[in-house]
Amino acid sequence: MNLPNYFIADLPPEAELSPTMVTEACQALKRNREKFLAHRSTAHLVAVLVRVGSEWLEPGSPFRKLALEYGPVALGFSRETLARGLDALFREFTPANFECLLEQDLGHLGRLDTLVAAPEEQRQSRAVLARGPELLAHITAGNLPNPAIMSITLGLLARSAQFVKCATARSWLPRLFAHSIYQAEPKLGACLEVAEWRGGNTALESAMFEEADFVTATGSDETLAQLAQRLPAGKRFLGYGHKVSFGYVAAGVLSGGFARRIAALAAADVTAWNQLGCLSPHLLYVQDGGTLPPVAFAELLAEELQERELIEPRGPQPVEIAAAIASRRSIYQLRAASSDETRLWASPDSTAWTVVWEADPRFQFSCLHRFIYVKTVRNLAEALQHAELVRDKVSTVGLAAPAEDIQAHAMELARWGVARICSLGKMQCPPLSWRHDGRPALGDLLSWTDWEM
Amino acid sequence: MRLSTGGTPALAGDGLFNELALELFHLQYERNAVLRRWARAHGVGPASIRHWTQITAIPTAAFKETDMTVLPDSERSTVFLSSGTTLRNSSRHYHNADSLAVYEASLWPWFSTHLLPASAPALDLLVLTPSANEAPHSSLVHMFETIGRKHRPLRSLFAARAGQTGVWHLDLGLALRFLEESVGMGRPLLVLGTAFMFVHLVDGLAERKIQIALPDGTRVLETGGYKGRSRTLEKAELHRLISDYLGVPSSHIVCEYGMAELSSQGYDRVVGSPTRGFRFPPWARMQVVSPETGLEVEPGEPGLIRVFDLANIYSSLAVQTEDLAIRSAEGCELIGRAPETEARGCSLLAV
Numbered sequence: 114m115n116l117p118n119y120f121i122a123d124l125p126p127e128a129e130l131s132p133t134m135v136t137e138a139c140q141a142l143k144r145n146r147e148k149f150l151a152h153r154s155t156a157h158l159v160a161v162l163v164r165v166g167s168e169w170l171e172p173g174s175p176f177r178k179l180a181l182e183y184g185p186v187a188l189g190f191s192r193e194t195l196a197r198g199l200d201a202l203f204r205e206f207t208p209a210n211f212e213c214l215l216e217q218d219l220g221h222l223g224r225l226d227t228l229v230a231a232p233e234e235q236r237q238s239r240a241v242l243a244r245g246p247e248l249l250a251h252i253t254a255g256n257l258p259n260p261a262i263m264s265i266t267l268g269l270l271a272r273s274a275q276f277v278k279c280a281t282a283r284s285w286l287p288r289l290f291a292h293s294i295y296q297a298e299p300k301l302g303a304c305l306e307v308a309e310w311r312g313g314n315t316a317l318e319s320a321m322f323e324e325a326d327f328v329t330a331t332g333s334d335e336t337l338a339q340l341a342q343r344l345p346a347g348k349r350f351l352g353y354g355h356k357v358s359f360g361y362v363a364a365g366v367l368s369g370g371f372a373r374r375i376a377a378l379a380a381a382d383v384t385a386w387n388q389l390g391c392l393s394p395h396l397l398y399v400q401d402g403g404t405l406p407p408v409a410f411a412e413l414l415a416e417e418l419q420e421r422e423l424i425e426p427r428g429p430q431p432v433e434i435a436a437a438i439a440s441r442r443s444i445y446q447l448r449a450a451s452s453d454e455t456r457l458w459a460s461p462d463s464t465a466w467t468v469v470w471e472a473d474p475r476f477q478f479s480c481l482h483r484f485i486y487v488k489t490v491r492n493l494a495e496a497l498q499h500a501e502l503v504r505d506k507v508s509t510v511g512l513a514a515p516a517e518d519i520q521a522h523a524m525e526l527a528r529w530g531v532a533r534i535c536s537l538g539k540m541q542c543p544p545l546s547w548r549h550d551g552r553p554a555l556g557d558l559l560s561w562t563d564w565e566m
Numbered sequence: 567m568r569l570s571t572g573g574t575p576a577l578a579g580d581g582l583f584n585e586l587a588l589e590l591f592h593l594q595y596e597r598n599a600v601l602r603r604w605a606r607a608h609g610v611g612p613a614s615i616r617h618w619t620q621i622t623a624i625p626t627a628a629f630k631e632t633d634m635t636v637l638p639d640s641e642r643s644t645v646f647l648s649s650g651t652t653l654r655n656s657s658r659h660y661h662n663a664d665s666l667a668v669y670e671a672s673l674w675p676w677f678s679t680h681l682l683p684a685s686a687p688a689l690d691l692l693v694l695t696p697s698a699n700e701a702p703h704s705s706l707v708h709m710f711e712t713i714g715r716k717h718r719p720l721r722s723l724f725a726a727r728a729g730q731t732g733v734w735h736l737d738l739g740l741a742l743r744f745l746e747e748s749v750g751m752g753r754p755l756l757v758l759g760t761a762f763m764f765v766h767l768v769d770g771l772a773e774r775k776i777q778i779a780l781p782d783g784t785r786v787l788e789t790g791g792y793k794g795r796s797r798t799l800e801k802a803e804l805h806r807l808i809s810d811y812l813g814v815p816s817s818h819i820v821c822e823y824g825m826a827e828l829s830s831q832g833y834d835r836v837v838g839s840p841t842r843g844f845r846f847p848p849w850a851r852m853q854v855v856s857p858e859t860g861l862e863v864e865p866g867e868p869g870l871i872r873v874f875d876l877a878n879i880y881s882s883l884a885v886q887t888e889d890l891a892i893r894s895a896e897g898c899e900l901i902g903r904a905p906e907t908e909a910r911g912c913s914l915l916a917v
Contacts, residue, residue: 432857432868432890433902439857439870440888443625447632450603462859 116179119295121308122284130310132320138306139276139324143248146274149300155225158269158301159211165290165297166206169199176293180286187285188256190387191428198386198541202259205545206266214546215270218556219243225272228564238566243559245271246327246349252278252312252340254332257390258286260353264329265290267555269301276306276321284309312336315343322348327558329353351557353550356391356508357478360537361496362410363522364403365515372405373413375513378538379485380417382511383466385541387427388481392509392533392540395479396486398496408456411470411487415458418466418483427465427483437480438464445469474499493522497529504530508550511537583851586876587618590883597636600628601882618851619862623872623886629657629827634881637662646705646826659705659826665880669705669829670712672877676847677713680820680833681756687783690748691722694736694759694767700728705826706789710758717756721748726763736763738770745778745812754783757812761788761804762796768807769796779813785837786814789822801900823900827885829877832897843896850875854893855886868892868901 116123121130121138168174177199184195215222221241223229228240249268253261261277265287268275277287288307295302310317312332322328322344329351330340337352344350360382366375382394397414399407430438442464448455454472466483474488476499490496500507510531514522523534532551533543548554592612595602605611605622615621626648628634635642641662648657661669682689693710701707707724714722725741726734748755757780759767764786771777786808799807805819817837823844824831832844832852846852853862854869863869871887878885891898 435857436870436888436890439860440625440627443886444627444631446607447600447604447625447628450607451600451632464858 116288116292119302120288120291120306122279122288130308130317132316135276135308135317135320136324138308139248139274139321142274142276142304142306143324145300145303146247146272150269150274150304151272153272153301155215155222155270158272159208161294161298161301162211162266162269163206163208165293166203168293168297169203169206169290174293176289176296180289184285185428187282188258189428189430190256191426193425194384194387194428197425198257198259201385201542202262207545210545211270213544214555217546218553219559225270225559228562240564240566242562242564243556244562245273245558246325246560247274248276248325248327249273249558250276250278250321250325250328252318252328252330252332253283253287254280254312254330254336255389256283257386258290259386259390260331261287262290263549263554265294265305267558269294269304270555271558273327273558274304276308276325278318278321279307279309281309281311318343327351329558355506356532356550357503357506358392358394358509358511358540359476359496359500359507360394360397360511360540361493361513361522361526362397362399362537363493363514363518364400364405365518366513367399367403367405367410369404372410373417375537376410376413376417377420378513378536379414379511380421381538382540383414383418383483383485384421384425384427388479388483388485390541392543393481394485394511394540395481396477396488398474398488398490398493398499400493401489401491407487407489408470411456411468412458414485414487415466415468418468418485419460422460422465430464430482434482435464438467438482438484441480441484442467445471476500476502493525497525507531509533509535509540509543511535511540513537583849583876584618586849587621587874587883588612588615590876590879591615591618591621594636594882598634598882600624600632600634604628618874618884619853621874621884623874623884624882625886626657626825626827626888628882629659630655633658633660634827635660636880637665644708645703646708647703648826657825657827659881661880665829666708668877668879669708670716672830672847672849673709673712674716676831676833677709678716679847680836681785681787682717683836683838686837687754689717689719689756689783689785690744690753691717691719692741692744692748692755692757693722693724694726694741694757694763695724696726696728696734697724701732701734706760706824709824709831713756713758719756721753734763736766736770738767741767742770742774742776745780749778749780752781754781754785756785756787757814758787760790761799761801762790764788764804764808765796765799768804768811771811772807777811777813784812784814784818786812786819787822788819789824821900823871823889825887827878827881827887828873828875829879830873830875832873834897834899841896843894843899844891845897846873846875849877852898854891854898863893865893865895871898871900 169177181192185192220231221229224243228242230240251264291305291307327349331353334354337354341350399410445455445457449457456470458468460466468485470487472489474490477486510526512534526534595612608622610622637660642660644661646659691714695707698707698711723744726736728734805816820837821834822831830847830850832846834842834844851874853872855872856863856869871889871891874884889903890901
């Protein structure tokens with residue numbers, strides 16, 4: 114693995130980080146931003162990002178090869194799972210999608226370039242410019258690279274210098290992405306820093322907070338609250354707390370030959386990123402009363418998960434995770450042995466996948482790593498009644514419903530407060546313009562100048 | 567089923583153990599519907615197996631989810647709860663007079679083998695838990711009471727109190743006085759307690775800037791996890807603090823592994839011996855199994871502890887725990903517990 118030493122994360126593991134190093138890195142980033150980034154056009158930045166994204170999709174790309182070669186050991190995903198996740202992410206890096214994002218969040222493609230007026234602003238004789246922070250610090254967490262890569266992408270569009278602080282042993286893909294930007298255009302790469310340290314290192318984090326004017330963070334609600342408290346006055350903070358997602362399958366789509374197709378889509382959602390993202394389903398609510406009972410759908414899902422395992426294995430996991438899965442399986446095996454209200458299907462001689470069907474419709478958190486609950490409900494209203502427990506935590510609902518009902522279902526979910534509704538099978542493939550947790554991800558980074566002409 | 571509780575069962579080889587295990591499994595299979603369904607779901611019945619390793623282990627969750635016992639309601643004179651305090655989310659292990667007698671007959675010889683070998687002097691007994699009156703559902707407290715009764719020390723003290731919510735509080739002043747009196751009389755002690763109570767003890771001593779040098783021959787038994795009841799320390803760190811504040815060398819700190827769902831315990835050393843490794847008594851067997859395959863792991867590999875305990879007469883002799891260990895030549899080394907496996911209403915921790 115021959116990556117040049119561009120970033121702090123490239124230093125050998127024994128290198129000790131000091132607050133001074135962080136401060137100096139931040140100051141260098143800001144100088145570089147002024148020279149190399151602040152005055153770039155959106156069109157230029159989009160072109161670079163599209164080029165980088167399409168390179169990541171190329172089988173011969175050195176960064177992709179490195180990601181797939183070292184990612185399985187570094188991150189615990191199989192090569193195939195990684196490839197599918199990265200493909201879903203970088204396929205979104207198209208000119209049309211970037212335009213859609215800019216139009217959606219900013220109302221005008223040139224908004225970050227100069228004072229411009231959208232038609233309705235013209236009528237009011239106004240012109241408006243959006244400005245990004247000078248130094249944007251990201252505190253990223255978790256196994257998935259998507260949030261960090263999207264943060265870097267949006268930060269570049271915002272013309273911000275960026276310091277990306279990754280969790281221990283989680284910098285590998287953000288680091289590769291930063292290198293790919295560096296290679297595409299070294300001057301843009303010089304406005305990026307990637308470092309890795311154990312969260313809660315207040316000396317390093319304070320040095321970073323002192324220099325940054327905007328901090329984004331992903332993590333538990335407690336972590337976010339603590340971080341927000343530690344920020345010096347006047348700094349902006351954007352926290353993305355943990356979210357949960359689930360699926361809903363209406364009885365109407367489980368007739369004829371469709372049921373297996375729906376089960377395959379559900380299996381795609383369960384296996385994507387090994388179910389570890391906030392957008393991955395913890396459970397599937399399946400409506401009773403159709404041709405195929407929910408328990409039979411659960412069995413189909415188990416078959417599809419086994420199929421998936423053959424082409425896209427989950428990959429080995431640490432013993433603690435395997436133990437958690439094995440212990441949780443045993444609870445449902447016990448129940449299944451004594452009652453016909455629970456059934457369990459599981460990968461043979463491994464913890465690779467598990468399906469638990471329960472008649473009990475109460476919401477249940479999964480232990481993830483491809484462990485999915487299927488629960489029977491009479492209708493969507495009943496599903497939402499049981500999901501009340503997580504109502505303020507729901508990110509995505511993957512929906513499979515007949516065409517004639519889908520609008521009504523989507524409206525019911527939207528009114529209830531779901532931030533994102535998508536087709537089953539697409540839960541881990543949000544579009545580039547996805548409003549993260551229901552908020553404009555790019556727009557939330559920016560400040561505005563209104564000129565009343 | 568007749569229970570004999572006289573003397574120490576001598577189970578020299580695997581043959582007798584195997585015979586007794588299969589016989590007990592047969593009885594449990596016949597009389598315990600949950601156990602029978604579990605075994606059948608795994609394709610196992612008394613007729614289909616020849617070796618104790620083939621007996622299906624009942625997960626500890628079964629002691630939470632069901633009444634894992636053949637005792638009818640009227641005979642359940644004692645129940646041990648896994649948290650020692652509350653029925654909610656606790657494993658329940660029911661006993662009657664007979665099975666309690668077996669429990670006591672099982673615990674004493676293996677305890678004394680490890681903590682009170684032949685050369686042991688007369689020891690004062692300090693127990694860092696409440697007494698059985700205050701903690702009637704703790705199998706650990708019952709064990710410590712039994713030890714107190716069998717050992718018959720001249721002086722003994724249970725130095726903790728159970729609060730109204732069942733939480734245990736160490737009476738530090740009382741414990742200190744007891745320790746100082748023993749030191750004054752030059753009498754070595756047997757100090758028994760949970761890891762978190764030892765943390766409270768050494769923290770209390772540190773706060774008062776007191777270091778005690780307990781008389782030579784003093785030995786410590788430390789057991790169990792923390793369950794959020796004190797700050798959590800690495801085992802080596804806890805042992806270092808015990809050595810620093812009580813003057814007991816690491817060689818005289820013995821770790822115990824036991825649980826409400828079992829009737830026998832494992833110990834990781836005979837007091838004073840140089841090496842550690844958990845071993846169960848001859849009437850029990852321990853395996854470390856892969857959570858992936860359920861098969862025993864190779865030495866040096868981690869897995870889940872599975873115990874086959876002939877003293878578990880009315881429940882299940884084979885118990886699958888959620889505790890992680892590394893299999894070693896000497897037995898096993900504990901490394902922790904599988905992350906929370908609450909089946910409902912768990913927090914957002916796994917997200």
